[in-house]
Structure formats: C-alpha cells, structure tokens
Amino acid sequence: MATKATEQKSAAQESETKIDNAVEGTFPASDPPAIGGATRIETTPEESDREERIRRRAYELWEEAGSPEDHTDEYWHRAKAEIFAEKPDRAGESGSQ
Secondary structure, X not given: OOOOOOOOOOHXXXXXXXXXXXXXXXXXXXXXXXXOHHHOOOOOHHHHHHHHHHHHHHHHHHHHOOOOOOOHHHHHHHHHHHHHHOOHHHHHHHHOO
C-alpha cells in the first residue's frame, strides 16, 4: 500500500495563505477596486492655462525645427522652461508697452 506524501507548510506560509484568501474574498474579479476618487488631483484654472501655454509653445518649437518625428519631449521641456521663466505678471503685458 502506497502512502501519499503530504506537503507541510510553515506557520508563516499558512498565515500568508489565510491572508491571501481573505483579501481575494473582498475583491471579486467582476468588481475591481476603483481608481481615482478622493485621491484625484484637480488642477486649478491657472495650472490649466499654464499647461495650455506650454503645449502651444512646444508645438511652435517643434514646427520651427521642421516637425521631426523624434525627440518630441525635448520641445515640451524647452517650452516648459520658457513658460516657467516668464514673470507672473507677463500675461497682463499684451496691452501695455
């Protein structure tokens, strides 16, 4: 008569298995945890305006360079540096000289 070998688990392995089973029971496959929610970062209108100015300037730099297909992030970083280097009151300068 053959005896069946049984696998022995350490106390730590058993504890880990119990934790895994408990956690899996709280997250059914059909209902994954939500992302975003209370941890979502909202941008202010000022930040949105700044990002739009960076986007436009990066596009201008990219066009001036002949619209190359590579190193596109380089234009974003250059534009961002230019926009952040501007004085805060620069937006109101358009009518004054």
